Structures are given as C-alpha cells and as structure tokens.
Amino acid sequence: MINWLANPARFMRLSARAAPWCGWAAAFVLAVGLFWSLVVAPPDYQQGDTVRIMYVHVPAAWMALSVYLFVAVASAIALVWRHPLAEVAARASAPIGAAFTFVCLATGSLWGRPMWGAWWVWDARLTSVLILFFLYLGYIALANAFDDPSRGGRAAAVLALVGVVNLPIIKFSVDWWNTLHQPASVMRIGGPRIAISMLAPLLIMAVGFTLLFVALLMVRMRTALNERKAMALRLNAGAIPAPRPGRERVASANTVVP
Amino acid sequence: MAAFLALFRRDLSLALRQGGDTGLVIGFFVLAVVLFPFGVGPEPEVLQRIGAGIIWVAALLAALLSLDRLFEADYQDGELDLLALSSLPLELAVLAKCAAHWVATGLPLALTSPFLALLVDLDPGSIATLFASLLIGTPALSLIGSVAAALSLGARRQGVVLSLLVLPLYIPPLIFGAGAVEASAVGSGARAYLLILSAASLAALALCPWASAAALRQALE
Amino acid sequence: MTEIGAFFAMGGYAGFVWSAYGIAAAVLGGLSVYSWRRYRDSIVTVERLQQDLGRRR
Numbered sequence: 324m325i326n327w328l329a330n331p332a333r334f335m336r337l338s339a340r341a342a343p344w345c346g347w348a349a350a351f352v353l354a355v356g357l358f359w360s361l362v363v364a365p366p367d368y369q370q371g372d373t374v375r376i377m378y379v380h381v382p383a384a385w386m387a388l389s390v391y392l393f394v395a396v397a398s399a400i401a402l403v404w405r406h407p408l409a410e411v412a413a414r415a416s417a418p419i420g421a422a423f424t425f426v427c428l429a430t431g432s433l434w435g436r437p438m439w440g441a442w443w444v445w446d447a448r449l450t451s452v453l454i455l456f457f458l459y460l461g462y463i464a465l466a467n468a469f470d471d472p473s474r475g476g477r478a479a480a481v482l483a484l485v486g487v488v489n490l491p492i493i494k495f496s497v498d499w500w501n502t503l504h505q506p507a508s509v510m511r512i513g514g515p516r517i518a519i520s521m522l523a524p525l526l527i528m529a530v531g532f533t534l535l536f537v538a539l540l541m542v543r544m545r546t547a548l549n550e551r552k553a554m555a556l557r558l559n560a561g562a563i564p565a566p567r568p569g570r571e572r573v574a575s576a577n578t579v580v581p
Numbered sequence: 582m583a584a585f586l587a588l589f590r591r592d593l594s595l596a597l598r599q600g601g602d603t604g605l606v607i608g609f610f611v612l613a614v615v616l617f618p619f620g621v622g623p624e625p626e627v628l629q630r631i632g633a634g635i636i637w638v639a640a641l642l643a644a645l646l647s648l649d650r651l652f653e654a655d656y657q658d659g660e661l662d663l664l665a666l667s668s669l670p671l672e673l674a675v676l677a678k679c680a681a682h683w684v685a686t687g688l689p690l691a692l693t694s695p696f697l698a699l700l701v702d703l704d705p706g707s708i709a710t711l712f713a714s715l716l717i718g719t720p721a722l723s724l725i726g727s728v729a730a731a732l733s734l735g736a737r738r739q740g741v742v743l744s745l746l747v748l749p750l751y752i753p754p755l756i757f758g759a760g761a762v763e764a765s766a767v768g769s770g771a772r773a774y775l776l777i778l779s780a781a782s783l784a785a786l787a788l789c790p791w792a793s794a795a796a797l798r799q800a801l802e
Numbered sequence: 803m804t805e806i807g808a809f810f811a812m813g814g815y816a817g818f819v820w821s822a823y824g825i826a827a828a829v830l831g832g833l834s835v836y837s838w839r840r841y842r843d844s845i846v847t848v849e850r851l852q853q854d855l856g857r858r859r
Contacts (some may be wrong), residue, residue: 361823362809372813376822383826422833429829430822437818454749461745468736477799478732482746485728485792489750496753500760539834542841549844556851560858 329406331548342541349534356527364524373437374521380430382529383423386536387455390420394462395487398480408544410476413483414466415543419536421459427452447501451494458486584669585677592681602650606643606686607693613639614697625702632701633711633762639697640690640715641722641751647686648726648747649739651678656734656800665801671794675731679723679790687719703766710765713775714758721782724789725750731796754781 360378367374394413401409431449432442443449466479596602617635621627655661664674694715698708729746736742761774810816 357823366813371815372819373815375819379822379826419833422829426826426829429825433818433822433825437815454752457745457749461742461749464742464745465732465736468733468738468742470737474735474799474802477802478736478796481792481796481799482732486749488788489753492753493749496756500756503760535830535834539837542837546837546841546844549841549848553844553847553851556848556855560851560855 329408331408334408335545335548338541338545342538342545345534345538345541349531349538352527352534353531356524356531359524359527365520367521370438373434376430376434377521378524378528380427380434381525382532383427383430384452385529386532387420387424387427387452390416390423390536391455391459391490392487394420395483398483401480402477402484410480411544411547412540413480414476415547416536416540417459417462417466417479419539419543421456421463423532423536424452424456424459428456445501447494447498450497450501451490454493454497455490458490462486584667585673588664588669588674588677589681592678593684596681596685602647603685603689606647607689609646610639610643610690610693611697613642614700618700628701629703629766632698632703633707633766634759635701636694636697636711637714637718637755637759637762640694640719641755643690644686644719644722644726645744645747645751647682648730649733649743651682651727651730652734652797653730653739661797662801665797671797672790675727675790675793675797676786679720679727679793682727683720683723687723688716691715691719703762707762707766710771710775711762714761714778717775717778717782718754718758721754721778721785722751724782724785724793725754727793728789728796731793731800734797734800754778757781 356378360375364375364378366372394417397409397413397416400406401413428449431452435444436442462479462482465482466475469475469478614636617631618628621631652661655664665671667674669677691712694711695708698711703711726747729743729750732746733739733742757774757778761771761778764774765771810820
C-alpha cells in the first residue's frame with residue numbers, strides 16, 4: 324500500500340477527496356468530544372472539574388508520541404527506500420506533533436497547579452515530554468535550515484532516526500534520575516483510575532485528534548507538493564528561450580541562450 | 582591504520598597550533614563555573630550541593646562551543662570530499678577526527694575540573710570522581726556532538742541548530758556524570774554511575790561514527 | 803441561569819479548565835488556520851505560474 328501511494332499524482336487525487344472528509348469528520352467528532360468532556364462527563368470525586376483537563380491533556384500526549392513515531396517511520400522509509408512521499412509526510416507532520424506536545428505540556432501544567440500545587444514538577448514523564456518537545460523543535464529547525472530543501476529533508480530524516488533511538492535512553496535516564504531526586508511529598512501523578520464514564524470522552528477526543536492529524540497532514544502534504552511544483556514551474560519559466568526574434572529580451576540569470 | 586593515525590595527527594596539530602580552540606573551551610569552562618556563585622550566593626553548603634551539576638553543565642556547554650569546527654573547515658575547502666573518496670572508511674575518518682577533538686577539548690576539560698571543584702568546595706573523594714566522570718564522559722560528548730555537527734553542516738545559523746540538536750542528546754551523559762559525583766559525595770554508589778557512563782561512551786563509540794558518516798554522506802551528496 | 807453560571811465556574815477551577823481548553827483550541831486551531839491558508843496560497847501560486855507558462859508558450 325505504501326508503494327501504491329508513492330505516486331504523488333495519485334496521492335493528490337486521493338487526498339483531494341479524503342482530506343475534506345477527514346476534516347469534517349474531525350470537526351464533528353471533536354464537537355461531540357468537547358460536549359461530552361465539558362458537559363456530560365461527571366466531575367471527579369477528588370479532583371472536581373479539573374479532571375476535564377485530562378480529556379485534552381491525555382489524548383494530546385498520545386498524539387505527541389504517536390506522531391513522533393510516525394515521523395521516525397516515515398524518515399526510515401524515506402532514507403532506506405527513497406520513497407518520494409515519505410519525506411514530505413515526515414516534514415509535514417512534525418509541526419503537528421510539536422503542537423500536540425505543546426498542548427500536552429501546557430494543559431498538564433494547568434492541571435498540575437490545582438492538583439499538586441505546582442506549575443511544573445521534574446518527574447520522569449513531564450521531563451521526557453519536555454525533551455520530546457525539544458526533539459521536535461530540533462527536527463523542524465534542521466529541516467528548514469538549509470537553502471537546498473532536499474538536503475534539509477535528508478538531514479532531518481537522519482536526525483529523526485537518531486532521536487528515536489535516543490528517546491528510550493532519555494526515558495530511562497530521566498526515570499533513574501527521578502527515582503533518586505524524588506521530593507519528599509508523595510504525589511499522585513498517575514491521575515485517577517479510569518471509570519467508563521471518563522473513558523468515553525477520552526477515547527472520543529483521541530479519535531477526534533487523530534482525524535485532525537490526518538486531515539492536517541494531507542493538507543500540509545498537498546501544500547508541500549504544490550510548492551515543489553511551483554518551484555519547478557519557476558525554473559521551467561526561466562529556461563524557456565526568448566520569444567520571437569527582434570523583441571528586446573530582458574536579461575535574466577535563468578534565461579537560456581538559444 | 583596509517584591513514585587513521587595520519588588524520589588524527591593532522592587534526593590534532595591543527596587544533597593545537599591554533600591554540601585558540603582549546604583556550605576558548607577552557608576559558609569558557611572556567612568563566613561559566615565562576616559565574617555561578619555570583620548567581621546563587623557564596624555559601625559553601627549550597628555550592629557543594631550543586632557544584633557537580635554546575636561543573637558538568639559548564640563542561641557540556643564548553644564542548645558545544647567547539648563542535649562546529651569539527652567538520653566545517655574541511656567541508657568548506659573540499660577536504661571532506663577527499664576524505665569521503667579516500668581508502669579510509671568515512672566512519673574511521675570520523676573516529677579519527679573525534680579522537681583529535683577529544684584530545685584538544687574533552688581532555689583539557691577533564692584536567693581543569695579538579696581546580697574548579699575547589700571553587701565549589703567539593704571533598705577530595707568527589708573531586709576524584711568528578712575527574713573520572715569527565716574523563717569517561719567527554720569522549721561521548723565529542724562523539725555525540727559529531728553527529729549533530731555532521732547533520733548541521735552547511736546550515737544557516739549552524740550554531741543555533743547545533744545547540745538545539747545536541748541538547749537532548751547530551752542529557753543522559755549529564756545525568757550519569759553529575760550523578761556519579763553526587764553519589765560519591767553521599768558516600769555510596771559512584772561506581773555504578775561510572776560504569777553506566779562508560780557503557781554510554783562505549784555505545785557512542787560504536788554508533789556515532791556510523792551515524793555521523795551517514796550524515797556526512799548526505800551533506801556531500 | 804445559575805446552571806450556566808455553574809457550568810462556566812467549573813467548580814471554582816474555571817481559570818484552569820478554560821485556559822487549558824483555550825490553549826488547546828488556540829494552538830490546534832491556529833495551526834489548522836495557518837496550514838489551510840498556506841495551502842490556499844500554494845494553489846493560487848501554482849495556477850498563476852501555470853497560466854504564465856501557458857501564455858508564454
């Protein structure tokens with residue numbers, strides 16, 4: 324299926340129909356999810372209404388991690404099989420992943436303040452997610468740091484793979500570091516045990532976020548392919564020989580002398 | 582083997598002849614550590630508590646400073662293309678350059694650290710552990726840094742990109758390096774940390790030349 | 803009326819809950835708007851370039 328999708332023209336045709344569908348589906352599911360999270364779901368016995376933040380925070384965290392894996396897999400495919408769309412897919416999805424990671428960190432902080440009394444704690448999970456955010460930023464910075472866009476794409480692909488190897492190492496190190504420096508007070512960082520009334524909005528929001536990701540991914544990939552086409556057209560335009568003889572030819576660096 | 586040594590010697594003599602490279606790194610190292618007491622206050626207890634971390638972080642940042650010169654000069658004047666085409670495998674060439682980089686920057690950092698440890702009032706046992714941890718950990722810093730340097734070759738604003746890339750990668754050595762010194766200050770367990778740090782450096786030795794070479798090939802394409 | 807009031811008050815945690823949802827909406831919504839705008843721009847650019855090319859020929 325991956326090979327079948329390799330043809331950019333075919334991708335453009337498919338996504339022309341699939342992207343709007345995903346977009347509307349995402350909007351619908353998210354609307355339902357928001358209503359469920361904010362209105363239908365009951366407040367928690369201990370955490371009160373702040374538990375509603377969980378319905379945004381946890382799905383965002385799931386997306387942050389999944390998208391990074393997607394970037395890594397797409398990068399591997401791009402490097403090993405030179406799949407033409409894989410690199411486009413990786414670069415298009417990184418900003419989406421970074422956005423989800425930021426949302427995860429921000430909403431987590433806003434959940435933590437009323438719950439644990441602190442805007443930030445250096446526990447293993449939060450710290451690892453913070454580093455994941457920096458990995459995303461590094462990937463995006465590297466991909467855009469070169470004048471030659473394909474060089475940027477290749478370098479970023481290598482970085483994504485290096486990062487994915489490093490991620491478990493970071494998680495392990497931070498876990499280790501954290502068990503040694505654990506503050507004296509006991510904090511219930513795990514959150515509430517999930518009751519079914521809470522599981523439902525969580526899953527709905529997760530589905531909504533996933534649909535949003537797919538929709539945005541397709542839009543961003545179409546944009547990237549259009550921009551490449553535009554660049555090719557510009558180069559083409561510069562190479563066209565001068566019009567009919569006798570007419571003043573405007574000197575241009577791209578003009579080809581016939 | 583001869584080619585490997587030749588490259589190592591060449592890079593090392595270049596780095597040492599300029600002298601500025603090592604001087605800059607050590608100078609920054611000392612300055613950074615000296616600044617901290619002005620920031621957190623001169624109380625010995627506080628400095629003792631955070632001293633290991635300060636010295637390790639300052640060493641990291643100092644190592645970071647010297648990374649962009651690892652491949653850049655050779656990339657600009659075409660030497661890197663020649664290296665890629667030569668009979669010496671690119672991975673070994675990377676290793677030779679990293680070794681020279683370590684002798685010119687990592688090793689001086691480790692050697693300077695005992696004196697800086699005096700500034701933050703570490704006890705003698707901790708000073709020894711600090712020295713050992715830097716000696717073991719700085720090769721990993723050079724190797725991991727080489728991957729980031731290779732990836733960002735020829736990038737606009739290379740310094741910024743390099744810093745952004747290398748920071749997440751430097752965190753595991755930092756945790757275990759500084760942790761070793763703290764464990765030694767408490768009195769137990771430094772050996773475990775140093776062993777893990779050694780494992781990290783050995784793993785970097787095995788993996789990083791391969792990753793750097795791949796990145797260099799991308800850059801030379 | 804008090805029910806709507808209670809809804810917005812979120813049991814006293816209004817600041818936190820609404821800020822959280824607000825940030826999520828702003829970031830994800832902003833990204834969506836930005837991506838969509840850039841997509842529209844790319845379509846316009848390609849069409850214009852294709853027209854130029856067609857005319858020149």
